[in-house]
Amino acid sequence: MAGRKGDPMSDLVGYLVTGLGIGAGFALVASGLVAIYRVTRVVNFAQGAFAVLAAMLAASLLGAGVPHGLAETGGVALGAITGLLVGIVAIGRPGTSPGTSLIVTLGLGVLAYAVEILIWGDQPRSYPGVPGVAELAGARLQAHYLLIIAVTAPVFALMAWFFARTDLGRALSACASNRYAAQVVGIDVRRMGLLAFTIGGALGGLAGVLTTPVQQVTFDSDVALIVNGFAAAVLGGLTRPVVALAGGLLLGVAQTLAAGYGGGAYQVEVALVLMLTVMIVQAARTGPVAETAR
Amino acid sequence: MRRLLPAGLLLAVLALLPPLLPERHLATFVLLALAATVTVGVSLLMGYAGQVSLGQASFYAIGAYTAGLLAVHGVPPLLGLLAAPVIAAVAATLLGAPLLRLRGHHLAFATLAVQLILLSLLAQADWAGGAIGLQGIPRFSVGGFEVREDLGYAYAAGLVLMIAVLIARNVIESRAGRGMRAAATSETAAAASGVAIGGYRLAVFALSAAFAGLAGGVYAFYLGYLAPGSFPVLLSIEFVVMAVVGGLGTIAGPLVGATVIVLLVQLLNTLGTQPGMPDYAPAVLSYAVYAVVLIVCVLYLPRGLVPAARAAVTRLTAPDHV
Numbered sequence: 001m002a003g004r005k006g007d008p009m010s011d012l013v014g015y016l017v018t019g020l021g022i023g024a025g026f027a028l029v030a031s032g033l034v035a036i037y038r039v040t041r042v043v044n045f046a047q048g049a050f051a052v053l054a055a056m057l058a059a060s061l062l063g064a065g066v067p068h069g070l071a072e073t074g075g076v077a078l079g080a081i082t083g084l085l086v087g088i089v090a091i092g093r094p095g096t097s098p099g100t101s102l103i104v105t106l107g108l109g110v111l112a113y114a115v116e117i118l119i120w121g122d123q124p125r126s127y128p129g130v131p132g133v134a135e136l137a138g139a140r141l142q143a144h145y146l147l148i149i150a151v152t153a154p155v156f157a158l159m160a161w162f163f164a165r166t167d168l169g170r171a172l173s174a175c176a177s178n179r180y181a182a183q184v185v186g187i188d189v190r191r192m193g194l195l196a197f198t199i200g201g202a203l204g205g206l207a208g209v210l211t212t213p214v215q216q217v218t219f220d221s222d223v224a225l226i227v228n229g230f231a232a233a234v235l236g237g238l239t240r241p242v243v244a245l246a247g248g249l250l251l252g253v254a255q256t257l258a259a260g261y262g263g264g265a266y267q268v269e270v271a272l273v274l275m276l277t278v279m280i281v282q283a284a285r286t287g288p289v290a291e292t293a294r
Numbered sequence: 295m296r297r298l299l300p301a302g303l304l305l306a307v308l309a310l311l312p313p314l315l316p317e318r319h320l321a322t323f324v325l326l327a328l329a330a331t332v333t334v335g336v337s338l339l340m341g342y343a344g345q346v347s348l349g350q351a352s353f354y355a356i357g358a359y360t361a362g363l364l365a366v367h368g369v370p371p372l373l374g375l376l377a378a379p380v381i382a383a384v385a386a387t388l389l390g391a392p393l394l395r396l397r398g399h400h401l402a403f404a405t406l407a408v409q410l411i412l413l414s415l416l417a418q419a420d421w422a423g424g425a426i427g428l429q430g431i432p433r434f435s436v437g438g439f440e441v442r443e444d445l446g447y448a449y450a451a452g453l454v455l456m457i458a459v460l461i462a463r464n465v466i467e468s469r470a471g472r473g474m475r476a477a478a479t480s481e482t483a484a485a486a487s488g489v490a491i492g493g494y495r496l497a498v499f500a501l502s503a504a505f506a507g508l509a510g511g512v513y514a515f516y517l518g519y520l521a522p523g524s525f526p527v528l529l530s531i532e533f534v535v536m537a538v539v540g541g542l543g544t545i546a547g548p549l550v551g552a553t554v555i556v557l558l559v560q561l562l563n564t565l566g567t568q569p570g571m572p573d574y575a576p577a578v579l580s581y582a583v584y585a586v587v588l589i590v591c592v593l594y595l596p597r598g599l600v601p602a603a604r605a606a607v608t609r610l611t612a613p614d615h616v
Contacts, residue, residue: 043399093593102399103538103592106531111585114578121574223527227410230403268414272407276393279404283395 007138014139015260016253021145023252024152025211029229030244031159032203036087037238038176039189039196042101046086047229048222049112050204054079055212056116059125076205082112083201087194094190109222116219129213148210155206156245163241172196176239224268231275237282250274300546304459308452312445320444324516326556327451331509333536333548334458335502340534341542342471343498344478345394349405350506350533352412353382355525357507359422362431362514371434375511382507383500390499394492409527416522427521434515447516454512455549458505463545465501470494475543535588541598550600558583 029047036044054075061071086108090101129144136146162169174182175192183189207225208217215221232251236243251271258270308327315323332354339345357378364374393404417425434441434450441447465471473489485491514520532555540551559580566575595602 043403089589089593096593099398100592100596102402103534104589106534107585107588107592109585110528110531110581110588114581114585117574117581118578122577220526220528223406223410227403227407231407234400234403266414266418269411272411276404276407279396279400280392283397283400 010138010140011260012139013137014141015256017136017139017149018141018145019253019256020249021148021214021252022211022256023232023249024148025207025215025248026225026228026232026251027245027248028152028155028203028207028210029225030232030248031156031241032083032200032207033229033233034236034238034241034244035159035172035203036196036200037233039172040087040091040101040193041098042090042105043098043230043238044086044090044197044200045102045105045226046082046109046112046222047200047204048225049109049116050079050082050201051208051211051225052116052217052219052222053082053112053208054205055208055217056120056125058209059127059212059217060120062127072209075209076202079205079208080198080202083204084194084198086201087197090197091190091193109226112222113219120219122219124216124218126212126216142214144213148214151206151210155203156241159241168195227275228271231271231278234275234282235278301460301463304549305456308449308456312448312452315448317444320448322556322560324444324447324451324512326552327448327455328509328513329533329536329556330549330552331451331455331458332506332533333540333552334455334462334545335505336533337537337540337542337544337548337551338462338465339498339502340537341544341547342466342474342478343495344481345495345499346398346402346534347405347499347502348402348527348530348534349407349409350502351525351527351529352405352409353386353503353506354510354513354529355412355416355520355522356385356503357382357510358514358520358525359416359428359510360507361511362428362520363422365431365515366428371432371515372436375434375508375515378511378514379504379508382510383504386500386503387496390496394495394499406527406530409525409530413522413525423521425522427519427523429519431514431518431520433518434512441515447512450512451509451516454508458508459545459549461501461505465498466545470497474498532584535584539587539591539598541600541602544598544600547598547600551598554599555584555587558587 029051032050033044033047036042036047056075057078058071058075061074062068066074086105089108090096090104096104130142130147132143133140134143134146163173164170171182171187172192172195174185174187175189175196179189182192204225207229228251229248232247233244235247235250251274254270254274255267259267312320312323332350336347336350339347339350360381361371361374361378364377365371369377389408393401393408396404416422422428434447441450466475473484473491474494476487477484477489477491477494481491517524536551536555537548538551539555540549541547562579562583563576565571566577566579591598
């Protein structure tokens with residue numbers, strides 16, 4: 001981990017930046033969850049699988065000599081295609097309830113294990129990212145974390161622009177706020193749902209290809225990704241991308257701080273306990289019975 | 295008679311089948327009976343209390359570690375086995391009090407988070423063997439009689455399953471069971487009719503944890519070795535698959551679901567370990583089977599195998615209406 005021992009200030013800066021880098025990955029997974037949930041009311045359990053598939057493909061392409069940038073784009077494209085396929089199975093049948101769709105995406109996540117092991121085996125994979133060590137306010141950290149942050153920030157800006165300013169994005173937002181009214185004005189809600197799954201897949205894939213150089217990926221890495229992504233997204237009630245971004249960054253920083261000052265142990269627990277606390281407090285505020293959520 | 299027949303049938307199978315099985319299939323029988331025991335609880339939780347738990351393997355683990363740790367420290371195995379469901383139920387009550395305020399996917403992720411926390415804590419707990427695991431758990435024994443053979447564990451697992459089934463049946467047929475079924479359909483309506491939902495939900499959560507803990511206790515003595523890796527998140531998902539495939543809200547459902555899944559996986563495992571098959575084949579096949587069976591079932595047989603079969607039988611035996 002980052003930081004020269006002995007200088008508390010540069011240690012802190014190192015932990016913060018590393019945490020923001022890790023958190024940006026969570027935020028991307030979370031925003032994919034949010035993009036899908038807003039439009040379809042489905043919590044997509046296969047969201048972590050998009051990241052794993054994209055990272056695996058990028059690793060293979062890089063290994064075959066495809067240059068950086070192109071290989072990662074290929075990974076993100078695979079994420080988007082997988083997202084579309086998951087969407088077709090999960091919401092393609094008319095009358096599938098969101099609860100049923102959740103179980104279906106759970107099954108698809110397990111199916112992804114079979115595909116991943118079949119193609120790439122069960123060993124962890126990684127590939128080099130931005131080489132070298134960056135110096136920031138006296139703190140030394142892997143330069144790749146800066147790339148993760150540098151890519152995530154414009155992606156979120158682009159999403160904000162897309163949802164607010166383009167016709168397609170506004171049609172998606174219309175489905176999110178009122179499905180019935182959206183249908184009345186002639187928006188094909190099911191097609192918008194599939195589009196949301198595709199966007200979610202691309203965002204998940206992006207998270208995967210960005211974080212793999214600093215965090216190895218195995219076929220079952222998706223559990224950690226989906227749980228952290230959900231934890232970030234749940235802060236904003238699964239519907240607000242900006243809150244999901246803030247949540248992801250907060251989680252990342254909390255984990256690196258816990259790891260840095262807690263000696264490496266208990267960083268998983270910090271994020272999960274944070275998530276449980278948030279959900280319980282939210283439930284206490286809105287009242288225990290929320291039947292629409294089912 | 296109608297009430298006694300299915301239970302008698304199950305008892306007969308559990309009593310007569312193990313001696314007929316060859317040694318290598320006995321292990322499958324033990325694990326199947328234990329999985330079915332946990333699934334009875336999951337089915338009760340999902341079908342009657344309307345709650346999805348993606349962390350049921352944590353209570354399996356708590357039961358197993360309770361029995362294992364007590365036995366390693368010289369406590370009589372029977373006492374350890376009895377403590378397993380109690381500790382699991384206590385843990386479920388303490389966790390459930392705050393967690394059961396959550397519904398739907400929130401509860402699913404909360405239970406998943408609980409399991410990840412438990413696995414991480416177990417991996418760091420040196421007193422429980424840490425990541426390497428807890429070794430040297432003695433075999434199960436009562437009053438100087440030691441159970442060494444797989445056959446003994448097959449009977450133990452069968453007994454545990456029988457206990458879970460009988461308790462679940464009595465709970466379902468009780469007043470509390472009817473209240474819970476009402477709450478699973480509409481919580482508001484049930485609450486308005488005077489069903490004490492909160493208490494019932496917590497009770498079912500604790501009961502399902504007790505089933506899992508009891509099964510975990512037998513598992514600990516049977517294998518003699520426990521590690522955090524023995525209780526992956528995927529195990530929790532497997533229990534949900536078994537419950538959903540068999541059919542929620544029936545007693546036969548979890549038994550049929552567990553049997554179908556375990557036998558299918560076993561069959562594909564045999565197929566995957568044939569000479570000439572790549573070494574990743576068993577893993578790929580078993581993941582694929584869980585996934586495909588779950589998805590097809592949820593989409594095309596949403597009520598599960600047992601209710602679908604019952605409906606088919608009713609259709610066939612009913613006189614034709616033109």
